Amino acid sequence: MITLEHIYATTGVFLLAFTLLALLDSKLSGMVKWGTVIFWGLYGVSFIWGQQMPPAAVGGIVVVMALIASVKWMGVGEYFSATAEFRRKLADRFGFWLFGPALLVPLVTFLVAWLVPEMGALVGLGIGSLVALLITFMMTRTLPFQAFQEGRRLLDAIGWAIILSQFLAALGFLFDKAGVGNVVAELVSGVVPVDLRLATVIAYCVGMTLFTMIMGNAFAAFAVITTGIGIPLVINMHGADPAIAGVIAMLCGYSGTLMTPMAANFNVVPAALLEMEDKSGVIKAQGLTALLMLLINIGLMYFLAFPGK
Incomplete structure (x- = not known):
């Protein structure tokens, strides 16, 4: 059976292939190249052998990667990308069918999670990505080498920010283990009138939004804010349905995701890929929608998460 370790290893192989192409790239030079x-x-090595390596070694890899990013020793190379004429020819030939491989990714992910639940959705995502890649090769009749070139181009365009979500998720785990949730609970209890249900709901929803803006990741914020506010105040004290309250709280976190540069994958990367002059343009465009979502989610939690009250 395919496991998550197999998906990680496959990802690592792709990263090492990108590494080799960067090493052979004549456009890169000096410290930027190295x-x-x-x-x-190092990123590829961590994906392939991370489980077998001592934790201190993995931590050392993270430190070295952070140092490289901080001194800006990363650059853009030469990728032999397909010409605009070739892309236009494929677009005219396949039309909307070009979206087929992209749509296969969520479809295969759902089928794997549904038909083989022990494998899990993340394994399904990896399988779906590989299936989509193979179908793309068959449709366009391009060589795998071109896929590595285009993949490397996108990776270099995003840069170090591509690993930010993993760092922030790990930070959320550390915060939870360090007892930050308990500290949050004490602070909220001293400021918010906890005997009022609406006040605790607002604290939970707004807390998820603000902490997500700080962490850049709703999943990381969820563990801390739910431990500090959601469980003791909203669920235990006022009797909210955990399933409904938890789902709506996550949606509040996504409101925070729309309003922070820390959510690099959603807000910084698109601005970089689209070469926008205003690097905060994505956030500014989403701000009003995010605030409206937050208000709606507060109302939904207050009216839906308390059965019989």
């Missing part, structure tokens, strides 16, 4: 090679090489 910084790019070492960064993606």
Whole structure:
């Protein structure tokens, strides 16, 4: 059976292939070249052998990668991308069918999670990505080498920010283990009138939004804020349905995701890929929608999460 370790290893192989291409890239030179090679090489090694390595070694890899990113020893190379004429020709030939491989990813993910639940959705996501890649090769009749070139181009365009979500998720886990949730609970109890249900709901929803803006990741914020506010005040004290309250709280976290540069994958990366002059343009465009979502989610939690009250 395919496991998550197999998916991680496959991802690592792709990263090492990108590393080799960067090493052979004549456009990259000096410390920028070696910084790019070492960064993606270490990232690939962590995916393939991370489980077998001592925790201190993995921590050392993270420190080296952070240092490379901080001194800006990463650059953009030469990728032999497909010409605009070739892309236009494929677009005219396949039309909307070009979206087929992309739509296969969520479809295969759902089927794997449904038909083989012991494998899990993350394994399904990896399988779906590989299936989509193979179908793309068959449709466009391009060589796998081109896929590695285009993948490396996107990876270099995003840069170090591609690993930010993993760092923030790990930070949320550490915060939870360090008891930050208990500290949050004490602070909220001293400020919010906890005997009022609406006040605790607002504290839970707004807390999820603000902490997500700080962490850049709703999953990381959820563990801390739910431990500190959701469980003791909203669920235990006022009797909210945990399933409903938890789902709506996560949606509040997504409101925070729309309003923070810490959510690099959603707000910083698109601005970089689209070469926007205003690097905060994505956040500014989403701000009003995010606040409206937050208000709606507060109302939904207050009216739906308390059965019989």
